[in-house]
Amino acid sequence: MTEKKKVKTEETKKTHAFQAETKELLNLMVNSLYTHREIFLRELISNASDALDKINFQSLTKPELLEDDGELKVVLDIDKEKNTLSIYDNGVGMNYQEVIDNIGTIAKSGSKSFFEQIKAKDDVDLIGKFGVGFYSAFMVSERVTIVSRAAGEKQGTRWESTGDGSYTIEKVAEEPRGTKIILYIREECRDSSNPEEDFLNQYTIQNLIKKYSDYIRYPIEMDFYREEPERDKDGKVVEGGKTQTIIDRRVLNSVTPIWERNKKEITKDEYFQFYKHHFHDWNEYADVIHIKAEGNVQYTALLFMPTRAPSDLYDKNFARGIQLYSNHVFVMNDCRDLLPDHLRFVRGLVDSPDFSLNISREILQHDTQLKIIGKNLEKKVLESLKKLLKNDRKLYEELWQEIGKAVKGGIYMKYKNKESLQDLLLFPTSHPEEEITTLKEYVKRMPEGQEEIYYATGKDIETIKRMPQLEIFREKNIEILYFVDKIDEFLTQNLDEYDGKKMKSVTRQDLKLEEIIGKKKGSEKGTGKKEPEEDKEEDEFKKQEERYKGLLEAIKNHLGEKVAEVRLSKRLKKSPVCLVTTSSGVSFNMEQLLKGVNQPTARARKILELNSKHKLFSILRKLYKKDKNSAEMKNCSEILFNQASLIEGYELENPVEFSQHLGELLVKAYR
Numbered sequence: 001m002t003e004k005k006k007v008k009t010e011e012t013k014k015t016h017a018f019q020a021e022t023k024e025l026l027n028l029m030v031n032s033l034y035t036h037r038e039i040f041l042r043e044l045i046s047n048a049s050d051a052l053d054k055i056n057f058q059s060l061t062k063p064e065l066l067e068d069d070g071e072l073k074v075v076l077d078i079d080k081e082k083n084t085l086s087i088y089d090n091g092v093g094m095n096y097q098e099v100i101d102n103i104g105t106i107a108k109s110g111s112k113s114f115f116e117q118i119k120a121k122d123d124v125d126l127i128g129k130f131g132v133g134f135y136s137a138f139m140v141s142e143r144v145t146i147v148s149r150a151a152g153e154k155q156g157t158r159w160e161s162t163g164d165g166s167y168t169i170e171k172v173a174e175e176p177r178g179t180k181i182i183l184y185i186r187e188e189c190r191d192s193s194n195p196e197e198d199f200l201n202q203y204t205i206q207n208l209i210k211k212y213s214d215y216i217r218y219p220i221e222m223d224f225y226r227e228e229p230e231r232d233k234d235g236k237v238v239e240g241g242k243t244q245t246i247i248d249r250r251v252l253n254s255v256t257p258i259w260e261r262n263k264k265e266i267t268k269d270e271y272f273q274f275y276k277h278h279f280h281d282w283n284e285y286a287d288v289i290h291i292k293a294e295g296n297v298q299y300t301a302l303l304f305m306p307t308r309a310p311s312d313l314y315d316k317n318f319a320r321g322i323q324l325y326s327n328h329v330f331v332m333n334d335c336r337d338l339l340p341d342h343l344r345f346v347r348g349l350v351d352s353p354d355f356s357l358n359i360s361r362e363i364l365q366h367d368t369q370l371k372i373i374g375k376n377l378e379k380k381v382l383e384s385l386k387k388l389l390k391n392d393r394k395l396y397e398e399l400w401q402e403i404g405k406a407v408k409g410g411i412y413m414k415y416k417n418k419e420s421l422q423d424l425l426l427f428p429t430s431h432p433e434e435e436i437t438t439l440k441e442y443v444k445r446m447p448e449g450q451e452e453i454y455y456a457t458g459k460d461i462e463t464i465k466r467m468p469q470l471e472i473f474r475e476k477n478i479e480i481l482y483f484v485d486k487i488d489e490f491l492t493q494n495l496d497e498y499d500g501k502k503m504k505s506v507t508r509q510d511l512k513l514e515e516i517i518g519k520k521k522g523s524e525k526g527t528g529k530k531e532p533e534e535d536k537e538e539d540e541f542k543k544q545e546e547r548y549k550g551l552l553e554a555i556k557n558h559l560g561e562k563v564a565e566v567r568l569s570k571r572l573k574k575s576p577v578c579l580v581t582t583s584s585g586v587s588f589n590m591e592q593l594l595k596g597v598n599q600p601t602a603r604a605r606k607i608l609e610l611n612s613k614h615k616l617f618s619i620l621r622k623l624y625k626k627d628k629n630s631a632e633m634k635n636c637s638e639i640l641f642n643q644a645s646l647i648e649g650y651e652l653e654n655p656v657e658f659s660q661h662l663g664e665l666l667v668k669a670y671r
């Protein structure tokens, strides 16, 4: 008793001003958001449910926190005399400082973008998305009181505000554990002639709970009041008799968690409501996987394939993983052992009576049951992605933009399920009628005689299109995959072939182009044979190789170790030079990427290819005839090599010398 008094005198009521952002937010809630005011209830119930989850979780290790005060639940109460609607939960509660931190301030950095977005479109769903749900209470209330006591503490805290810029806060004596939020409903929100907007009408509240919060797995209870006429002993109404108020307490929600319900009876909207509020993703989901397994390993799983990946999917500390429940009781967030890393964008939960409540992450790693469940879930997720690719290509392509790199990671990390992952890959393509393609589609389009899948690597499609190595492909209409993600070329280390066809970079030396070009032309006529002019071209090329042997050797000598070989090009049609590399080993792109991450040891072997039909080539011939060892010949070789290097994105070893040589040439040309 004395202690209570002491508390009262010590902790006098204090008034605090809201931080500027909170003020702005409250102003918005009170004055601007009129549509869908009803969502305040969903937000407050959702907070209550979170608080119940927290105490549930904490009590796993500290059962004393529960204080034996009965079932975890939410209780609503309507008081028509005081015009209040109260929401009480016996959850984890808040202490004095937590009330200040959680309710008095908007801690989330997203509040600025919340304002921008909500001003642009009056969408109340954004309230939940940005974690400012509590403030929606002011959409319907002229005053809000919170009385809360944190689990394990003796004193409670009372907070009150009219939403006008400040709040009062004081410590109070014993209160039940948890949080009670008392809303003093505004006049226009308790208009009995308009039940939809009458938030003191018990049926309105009942409907709202069904609509928005049915998935909540703690009971949401409310006392229902009804007037009963007096009846005689036969049950007949006594005329002129007194009426009697009967109060019965009802549970307003289904309580059974959605994942335990029969999936045939769950509507898409119910799944969506659950998905939104449980996993905090406000975008529609793309697919839902709902499994009940009854065999040796018993479990229920509810997984959602998102349409948008979480924005931090590629952050190192991304909290990935599936939630674990045991008989509907939450056990763990972010269990990483259920789905492989490259499927980390999937959100969901698994409930199994076999999980022990205080299971540790270490034990989970070796849990064979978990492995069996994980394997099955993975299969289902891959099936779902495949189904999406087949049935809703547009949606899949959009999703792919966000999850593609993650899925590719599975192939790069040499994940065992490569076969199922490779068919999920999409790449931009040079095909005139397609923008993006699967490997299967590429192979299907391959003309007779083409044995390899060709790809070109670069930072974007435009850059790739300018690559001189592509000239022959363009002229002969051979499809190229554009590898624009840094990881793409690394994939080929594990995915070096698909459907028996080698994956080949257009910058490799040994392209099997002759066969395709020949057969392509022939096959159009149905003969499968080479055209005579193709043979002629081939002969001509061989002759030229012979003729310019000395010239090519001279250039090689001038360039020394910089190149492994200098040769004539079949692939160049317009450009004078390009670099290609040997058929195996590091590619140009990889060499540069490895250099970027400080692993400069791996080097691509460079082969300089020259276009014998280009004017520059005739200049080389002239210089060679004059004096193959001249400084001019050397400079010219260097310039051509440097040009080719620049095209491949290499930094020049000696840019000063390069520009000097170019300068000298210009002077000579125009003097």
Ligand code: ADP
Residues within 6 Å of the ligand: 043, 047, 048, 051, 089, 091, 092, 093, 094, 102, 103, 128, 130, 131, 132, 133, 134, 135, 178, 179
């Ligand atoms: P969010 O719930 O998205 O974090 P809110 O503005 O709705 O944003 O709530 C702010 C914080 O206040 C919550 O994160 C929680 O810590 C605390 N809180 C709100 N309601 C309750 C409650 N009923 N019990 C315990 N804590 C609560």
